[in-house]
Amino acid sequence: MREPDFYSIIRRFRIDGNVKNAYPFGSGHINDSYKVLTNDKNYLLQRINHEVFKDVRGLTSNTSKVSDHLAEKLTRKGSHMQILVAIRTLNGEFIYKDDDENYWRVFDFIESSKSYNRVDNPDLAFEGGKAYGWFINMLNDFQVNTLFDTIPRFHDMNFRLENFLKAVKSNPAGRVGEVQKEIDFINQRVDEMKLVLNLGKEGKIPIRVTHNDTKINNVLFDQDEKAICVIDLDTVMPGYVHYDFGDAIRTFTNTAEEDEKDVSKVSMNISLFEAFAKGFLSETKSILTPAEIETLALSARIMTYIIGLRFLTDFIEGDIYYKTHYPLHNLTRARVQFRLIESMEEQMDQMEEIIRK
Numbered sequence: 001m002r003e004p005d006f007y008s009i010i011r012r013f014r015i016d017g018n019v020k021n022a023y024p025f026g027s028g029h030i031n032d033s034y035k036v037l038t039n040d041k042n043y044l045l046q047r048i049n050h051e052v053f054k055d056v057r058g059l060t061s062n063t064s065k066v067s068d069h070l071a072e073k074l075t076r077k078g079s080h081m082q083i084l085v086a087i088r089t090l091n092g093e094f095i096y097k098d099d100d101e102n103y104w105r106v107f108d109f110i111e112s113s114k115s116y117n118r119v120d121n122p123d124l125a126f127e128g129g130k131a132y133g134w135f136i137n138m139l140n141d142f143q144v145n146t147l148f149d150t151i152p153r154f155h156d157m158n159f160r161l162e163n164f165l166k167a168v169k170s171n172p173a174g175r176v177g178e179v180q181k182e183i184d185f186i187n188q189r190v191d192e193m194k195l196v197l198n199l200g201k202e203g204k205i206p207i208r209v210t211h212n213d214t215k216i217n218n219v220l221f222d223q224d225e226k227a228i229c230v231i232d233l234d235t236v237m238p239g240y241v242h243y244d245f246g247d248a249i250r251t252f253t254n255t256a257e258e259d260e261k262d263v264s265k266v267s268m269n270i271s272l273f274e275a276f277a278k279g280f281l282s283e284t285k286s287i288l289t290p291a292e293i294e295t296l297a298l299s300a301r302i303m304t305y306i307i308g309l310r311f312l313t314d315f316i317e318g319d320i321y322y323k324t325h326y327p328l329h330n331l332t333r334a335r336v337q338f339r340l341i342e343s344m345e346e347q348m349d350q351m352e353e354i355i356r357k
Helices: 006-010 056-077 122-138 157-170 180-188 195-201 241-252 270-284 290-294 296-317 329-346 348-356
Strands: 019-024 032-038 042-048 103-108 208-210 219-221 227-230 237-239
Touching: 006 019, 006 032, 006 042, 056 122, 122 208, 122 219, 122 227, 122 241, 122 270, 157 195, 157 296, 180 296, 180 329, 195 296, 208 241, 237 241, 241 270, 241 296, 270 348, 290 296, 296 329, 296 348, 329 348
Parallel strands: none
Antiparallel strands: 019 032, 032 042, 042 103, 208 237, 219 227
């Protein structure tokens, strides 16, 4: 892919000042982000990955509606929290499509903010939990049925299991014989891992507006380490609160890297779990139902199971989805997730007690 003509692209948007420089920014793995400097103010320019997000206009509709709702709430209630403000094109749109069929968008840059790729202390976990809890709370009265599924069946357990079973049966890369232990791990936990999805289908827990990518690097912090903005709304869709809580615990509390080869280093840090849960529930306990709260701790295992399942499925299929750097990379990733689940299982009584408190 050729280098973008930043100056040509940015001039398609209603920005202030003249562009002085533009360079890659951030650590996102899906969209390409660039910081654009002008003599007046700075902006964030993004190229949307339309291979991952097939319906870019649906995605843009989602982010616009949710951002407008949050902005209106912030105006009425007053808060230290902020939102990324989208800049319109000269034609009044929120996206620009270039000659290479790439989709671009621009936001105001939030100055003096910072982000983190790892959580290394309870204070950061608490602030991250509070930010994602705030997000759920502020969108509690949003009409969730007006949103598109930007990635259909993204956290659908049945869909992920169907893909896994098909891969095991067809064995396209001839790798099934190498992973019988991991296959057994998956099969031993199937019924429990379907609990949240089944509760939803039975109408016992509500569909909410969920972020669906609750990593620490999707929260911006000020210089005092206070969370000020939840970013990357591309995966905002209808879902269950468990998706956001569970995936945050999976990513916030792991003591090792996602592709650590020595799984003895992998565990769930219970102190970080407690800090995140306190922050999250400080914002959401007044709106969550008893059934949601009762199954929050389990959601950490469910979301970790889904990601491990996806890594293992991709390994069996021959590494066709995730980028890999060596032949067993996806299997290593899957094993990390499965060891993390075991650590959660060992601490499940503590996790549930923390939620109850």
